[in-house]
Amino acid sequence: MQLAHSTAFHPRKHAGRSAYTNDLQRYAMTDSTLLKNMEILFNPRTVAVVGASENPGKLGFHVMKSMTSGGFEGTIVPVNPGAESVMGIPAYAAIGDFPGAIDLAIIVLPAKLVPGIFDACFRIHVKGIVLITAGFKEIDDPEGAALQDVIAGLANKAGVPVIGPNTFGMLNLRHNLNASFTPEFSLLSKGDIALVSQSGGLSHVIGFLAMRQNAAFSKIVGLGNRLNVDFAEMIAYLMDDPETRVIALYLEGLDQPMKLMAEVRQSHFAKPVVAYKTGSSRTGNQASSSHTGSLAGKHEIYKGAFRQAGILQAHSSEELLDMARTLSLCPLPGGRRVAILTGQAGPGIAAADVCESAGLEICPFHPETQRVVNELLPPLAMRTNPVDMGPAWYSASAIEGIIRAVMDDEGVDGLILLMTFASANRGAVTGISSLLQEWRQRKPVVACLIAPPGIWDAEISLLEKNGALANFPTPERAALAMAALAEYQEMKSPLQ
């Protein structure tokens, strides 16, 4: 009995290990130097911008702007043979001319110059490279692929991790490092989500969405052509990154999908991984091939592999962000039994529909919980789950009493809280803030607290910052977020 339970408890861990042994061993042989250097790549003290420029028509201008305006506290070294300084910072003709150690080099010069620059970098023991330059494996020309092979050989020999080529760059927001050509990314909030993406365009879509939704990142990494830092390497690094709590992936196609899957499985659910995979359509698959030089591959195979590996699957860029944000803000529910507490009936009905179709149970309350709710709401109200708190809408203490009783119910795994602003109840969020703070991280609370812009924003922001809830603009998206939490919990502990 005991043995049967313990074997079954992590069935995938045991079943999976042997299948991936070869992959893992091969990987383990090569990654120790790379991983060590990735730590420096993401936390450099001195950063060279090779191709730094004061000409706004050049990417080297925008990278310099990112580096100088992002609050980076280390040393910036512009490299440009034609300039004495760039943006007021002394420039060097070659990277080797700088008299100190350089940890990270960001390169924006044309592809054909890259082998020489790599040589120069490795000669002075640069520990990491962000290679923004395009024109390698992604172009429909064998010369691009050949050039990529050449520089991959150089980087691997030196044991230096390279983000790119053909990338917008990367950010370590916690280190105030914006090593990208998008200075505006420094406006992002600092948080726990690491986004690793095969597409610069999608990274920007998600980043700009995040600015509108309080989503907060530890790192954003555009993998580009993945010279020697692929999804698997990023997973390995981020699983040990204390600043990252949730890993969000955008991917189109992989050369070694099993390597990524093995890396996630090996983590034993240490951190949630959410993935959004495109290229499912005929057209999308072809386009993906042109984009980053990988076929998107059979969508159904990925779907099964994600699940087996313990990766939660998102179905749109918006959902990827919703899921990652929820997992970064909320604890996991013990199961699928949820309570819906709503200030208005309609949103409660919309949420109930989504819950049921996503397999969540709108559970009956414990008799004691029900007794309390019955005491606080008039007989004519909807007092069973989903509870319409409308009749108590103007009594802060009744609302608080209902929430407290339901949160305290051991038969309830998570709470969906829906409150729509009414002029007569402007104080509704303030009224429950301390209760939610008190309960934070005990059970997941997903919410749709919605008001005209500017009215509840600061209070909701604070609640999210403190991990008291995850808020969404609609009741349906709140319900879907709860379903994602429950799904992840079930992948993690199928027998509980």
Added chain:
Amino acid sequence: MQLAHSTAFHPRKHAGRSAYTNDLQRYAMTDSTLLKNMEILFNPRTVAVVGASENPGKLGFHVMKSMTSGGFEGTIVPVNPGAESVMGIPAYAAIGDFPGAIDLAIIVLPAKLVPGIFDACFRIHVKGIVLITAGFKEIDDPEGAALQDVIAGLANKAGVPVIGPNTFGMLNLRHNLNASFTPEFSLLSKGDIALVSQSGGLSHVIGFLAMRQNAAFSKIVGLGNRLNVDFAEMIAYLMDDPETRVIALYLEGLDQPMKLMAEVRQSHFAKPVVAYKTGSSRTGNQASSSHTGSLAGKHEIYKGAFRQAGILQAHSSEELLDMARTLSLCPLPGGRRVAILTGQAGPGIAAADVCESAGLEICPFHPETQRVVNELLPPLAMRTNPVDMGPAWYSASAIEGIIRAVMDDEGVDGLILLMTFASANRGAVTGISSLLQEWRQRKPVVACLIAPPGIWDAEISLLEKNGALANFPTPERAALAMAALAEYQEMKSPLQ
């Protein structure tokens, strides 16, 4: 041949007429006075607020605030026996004391007082009523239903349309009329969408969403318990309302669903109708019953009936707004052949996936179009549909040339335009604005133009205002919007 075509052209119109004849005739007998008075209800010159108050704890305070701060240009008549004035406006003890004609009465007093107030209203020939008061059919008490029957008898005898009871009210934004208890609704933009909703909560969710998404309304109507103004009456009225171009419905359950369906069919697709129906789940259905006194009913039956009636179905509050907004901004496509033009590959792939799964065709271009695209993009770029304009990303004239050629291609029914902000291409939207303006309303353009908040907002807003495109925060939602346009077009003209 000619006859066969003309019969087949509107197959549902012919097939449907006889089935609904009884319903339509019964309806036609009662609605002429009601419809005439609805015109006055929505465009009153003098509005009485029965229960007006200066106490912020009363709904009568918030209604007065809505009326006084919404820019209403007519006369406001506070009715309150205990006050000489409310918010600086002379008050009357009873509605009959006002010496002039009153077009609309907004009532916020307790249910038991309503029959008496109705009597008083009809004695002075009030033409319309917004009855915010709750405590009628929606409560689980036969007295509530009985009281509703009494006031329905009074209203129907007088031929006076009543919005409510148990509603937040209604707005005619084009008339600066905010007859609701939510003054903040006056912040909404004036546009072409009429939202008719069975839930006050959902109306507020959608309204507050709309404030964040440039969605603009002609009217918002909370039907509440639907005393004598139900969805069918609103459809009849709005089909003739010159200020409304698209009708969006939120519904849970109907007493006479066929009456609504008949009304929409009878309009012969004069205006698009989009509906979001909840209550599909067991729990949702029960909750809906308590909410507005109607069972939600079998979801599958509604789904079929919507399609037969020519109503486009949305699956979430967000989608309802996305669809309504697209239909209000874009012309309909001739068919399902779309072009995807993207500034970055990733968003193009995500959109292509959605298009294919929604049945849109990412069509090949006409040879002449392809010739132009090939001229403007280098050989290594993705030049067939979906086109990655990335390599021309910094040449405004090349981008414009590509868009123009594709828009001009008669084999392309609609355009999905995706451009993600890059610091080096801040001017991208400006660069194509005049082209899009020139082409507006010729073919639908749905877009995901996304930037950090504040950067492209004004330009996008202007393009939307002029009907040059409908913009979405993600490529997937843009693609879904195009699919909705095509679906509506096919319902409208199945044989084209």
